[in-house]
Amino acid sequence: MHPTAPDHSSSAHAQALRSALTATTHGLAVIPLSRTKLPAVRSPHRDEPKPQPCRGECGHLGHGVHDATTDPDAVRALFEAAPWATGYGIACGRPPHHLVGVDLDVKHGQDGPAALAGLARLHGFEIPDTVTVLTPSGGQHRWFSSPADARIPNSVGRIAPGIDIRGPGGYLVGPGSLTTAGRYALAADSPGLPAAPVPEQLLHLVLPPTPRPLSRPGRTAGTSGRTATGLIRFVLDATPAGKDGTGRNDRLYWAACRAYETGGPDADGIAAALVDAAVHVGLPEREALATVASAARRTRRSSR
Structure with missing residues (x-):
């Protein structure tokens, strides 16, 4: 009789769960992710003819980042509902860290790290040493803390090519996650939490645009x-x-x-x-x- 082959999927799931539980001990709210980096728990509304926006008010699991939690028992329940999960996501914007993620891509001819350095030179700010996660493609996720009241929208290439921003409503792939592209890992020289505060000039770049003045002169803001x-x-x-x-x-x-x-x-x-x-x-x-x-x-x- 041949020995039973190891179940690599089960091993990756167990490692992702361990990493996610470790993250919760640092105050990070997490959800399980599939190998495609999408939330692993399937939506309870997926078979509805015309699903309505729901952030978990229905009481079921499967609402993406809105399921994110720091409760170890709730995390285990999420992973149990998605045994195919091999990674985990960390919700941005949540207390106590109020994370904002700066995703620096190096795919398709882009150079996110160089673009961030260029923005720093152009706008006169230093890039602080902060938590850094290495992505399988050779890119980086830089974690920063933001003011508690900052409403930072998620964006793709908005402030510069190769730089994506993750704020409230977004999530970062956590170190230790396994995806179709490979494994995410904490950089060897990365400092730990808390993350460095986002530089003021960079915060200004990622905040929502100011609405343009309305066209009618003398009109009140009614x-x-x-x-x-x-x-x-x-x-x-x-x-x-x-x-x-x-x-x-x-x-x-x-x-x-x-x-x-x-x-x-x-x-x-x-x-x-x-x-x-x-x-x-x-x-x-x-x-x-x-x-x-x-x-x-x-x-x-x-x-x-």
């Missing part, structure tokens, strides 16, 4: 101003399609329709601010402009 602020926040809270049931493009289209329906003479100014917000969370500018133009055409047809 209904139109409140409308603009709410719609811009709605777009800035977007994540890529599939993460929370409502994608960036869908949110932009909905918000632009509302802007043209309720914004009156200020509609074009609000729409321009919505494009800025969509680009800030990673939507290509050309796509954002096309989406807003489509919303404008639809609204005008409906009002005839």
Whole structure:
């Protein structure tokens, strides 16, 4: 009789669980991830004809980063619900660390570390020594702490090519995770927690854009101003399609329709601010402009 072959998948799952539990001892909220780096627990709404946005209010597991927890028993329950998980994600923006992740890619001709160094030179800040995780592709995740009230949107290549930002609503792949590309590991010379504070100039770069002034001179910031602020926040809270049931493009289209329906003479100014917000969370500018133009055409047809 031949000896039973080792179950590498089971071993990777056990190691990911151990690493995730270790992370919780440092105050980090975690979720299990699949080898594709996506949340491993399947959505309880996946078979619904038209799933509605849910962040766990239904009481079931399977809501991505909204399931993240520091409770060891809850972590074990999450991993038990996803025995195929081989990694774990660390929720950003949660107390006590209020992490913001700077993901430095080196794929497809990009050089994230060089881009970050260039931003530091251009804006006059030092890149502090902080927790650094090495990615299988040769990139890095730099962890920083942010002010507790900072609303840092997730973005892809927004501040520079090769630099992605992970803030509240996003997560970082934790060291020790195994993915299809390989294993994530803490850099040999990485300091431990707490993470270094994000430099003020870098924080300014990653914060949401300031809404553009509305077009009508002398108008108070009444209904139109409140409308603009709410719609811009709605777009800035977007994540890529599939993460929370409502994608960036869908949110932009909905918000632009509302802007043209309720914004009156200020509609074009609000729409321009919505494009800025969509680009800030990673939507290509050309796509954002096309989406807003489509919303404008639809609204005008409906009002005839």
